[in-house]
Amino acid sequence: QLQLQESGPGLVKPSETLSLTCTVSGGSISSSSYYWGWIRQPPGKGLEWIGIIYYSGSTYYNSSLKSRVTISVDTSKNQFSLKLSSVTAADTAVYYCARRLTISTYYFDYWGQGTLVTVSS
Amino acid sequence: DIQMTQSPSSLSASVGDRVTITCRASQSISSYLNWYQQKPGKAPKLLIYAASSLQSGVPSRFSGSGSGTDFTLTISSLQPEDFATYYCQQTYTTLLTFGGGTKVEIK
Numbered sequence: 001q002l003q004l005q006e007s008g009p010g011l012v013k014p015s016e017t018l019s020l021t022c023t024v025s026g027g028s029i030s031s032s033s034y035y036w037g038w039i040r041q042p043p044g045k046g047l048e049w050i051g052i053i054y055y056s057g058s059t060y061y062n063s064s065l066k067s068r069v070t071i072s073v074d075t076s077k078n079q080f081s082l083k084l085s086s087v088t089a090a091d092t093a094v095y096y097c098a099r100r101l102t103i104s105t106y107y108f109d110y111w112g113q114g115t116l117v118t119v120s121s
Numbered sequence: 122d123i124q125m126t127q128s129p130s131s132l133s134a135s136v137g138d139r140v141t142i143t144c145r146a147s148q149s150i151s152s153y154l155n156w157y158q159q160k161p162g163k164a165p166k167l168l169i170y171a172a173s174s175l176q177s178g179v180p181s182r183f184s185g186s187g188s189g190t191d192f193t194l195t196i197s198s199l200q201p202e203d204f205a206t207y208y209c210q211q212t213y214t215t216l217l218t219f220g221g222g223t224k225v226e227i228k
Contacts (some may be wrong), residue, residue, distance in 0.1 A: 047157075047165065047208055049217040060215050063122070096164055105171040106212040107155040111164035 002026040004097050004112035012091075012119050018084040022097030022112060029078045030055040035100040036080045037108065038071060040093040048093075052100055053080055087119045123147050123211050127220035133228040140196040142223045144209035149189045153213035156185055156194045159222075160205045168207075169194065199225070 008020035022036070029036060037052035051061035053071045061069050065084070073080040084091060094116050098108040124147040134140050144154065152172040157165035167176045169185035172192055182197040196203055204227055209220040 046222045047210075047219040049219070063216060098164075104174075105153045105155055106217075107167055107170040107210070108157075108165075109167050109176070111166075114164050 002099065002110045004099065004110060006095060006097050006112045006115040008115065008117070010116060010118060012087055012117060013121050014088055014119055015086055018082070018087050018091060018117055018119070020082045020095055020097075020115065020117070022080050022082075024078045024080075024099075029073065029080065030075050033102055035102060035106075036073065037098050037100050038082045039096045039098060039108070040091075041096070041114075042090075042093045050082065050084075050095075054102075089119050091117070092119045093117060122216055123150060123214055123218055125209055125211055125218050125220035127207075127209055127223050129223060130221060131224040131226060133226045134199050135228045136199055136201055138199045138228075140199050140203075140225060142194045142207055142209075142225075144187075144192045144194070144220050146190045146192075146211055146213075150211045150213035152188050153211055154185075154187065154192050155210045155212065156183075157208045157210065158203075158205045159208065165208060196225075 003025045005023045012018045035052040038050040051071045053059045053073050068085045070083040094114040096114045097112045099110040100108050126145045128143050154172045156169040159165040168179050173185045184195045206222045206224045208222050
C-alpha cells in the first residue's frame with residue numbers, strides 16, 4: 001500500500017523559507033506513471049495546488065507562487081521536497097503531498113496526512 | 122486561470138436524502154474534472170475522476186456527470202459517513218484549480 005508522509009518544521013518565521021519533505025513508501029517515486037505534488041489548505045479554507053514534479057526533475061508550478069516555490073526530487077531516498085521562500089502569515093496552512101497520474105484526468109489518488117505549518121514570529 | 126465555482130457552498134440534509142452538488146468551470150474543460158471528499162482533519166479522498174468514473178472502493182451511491190463547463194456530483198442516498206466537504210478539481214490546464222468546496226451537514 002502506497003504511503004506518503006510529510007515532514008518538516010511546524011513553525012516558520014516571516015520572511016524565512018518553509019521547507020518540507022514528502023517520503024514515499026510502498027512504491028517507487030521513479031515510476032513513469034506519476035507526478036508528485038504539493039497542495040495546501042489554509043485553516044478553514046479551500047485547497048490550493050502548489051506544484052508538481054516528475055522523477056526526472058521536470059516541474060510545473062502555480063503561477064501565483066512560482067517566484068517563491070522550488071520543488072525537487074531525490075530518487076535515491078524516494079523523497080521529494082518543497083521550498084517556499086519569503087513566507088508571510090498568508091502561507092500558514094496544512095501542506096499535503098500527493099501522487100498524481102500522468103494519464104486519464106491527472107487526478108491525485110494518494111495523499112499524505114498533511115502537516116500544519118504556521119508562519120509566526 | 123480556470124475558475125471553478127461550486128454551489129451551494131453548504132447544505133443541510135438528512136440521512137437517506139438525495140444530494141446534488143454543482144461545479145461550473147469558467148471555460149470548457151472537457152471531462153477533466155475530479156471530485157474529492159474531505160472530512161475534518163483528514164486529507165482529501167478521490168471519489169470521481171474524468172467527470173463520471175467512480176474511483177475503486179468508493180460506494181456506488183456516489184456518481185458524477187457533466188462535460189464542458191457544467192458538472193454535478195450526486196449522492197443517491199446520504200449516509201452518516203458522507204457528511205463532509207466536497208471539492209471539484211479541474212485538470213484541463215497545467216495550473217490545476219479546485220472549487221471552493223461544498224460542506225454537507227446534518228439536518
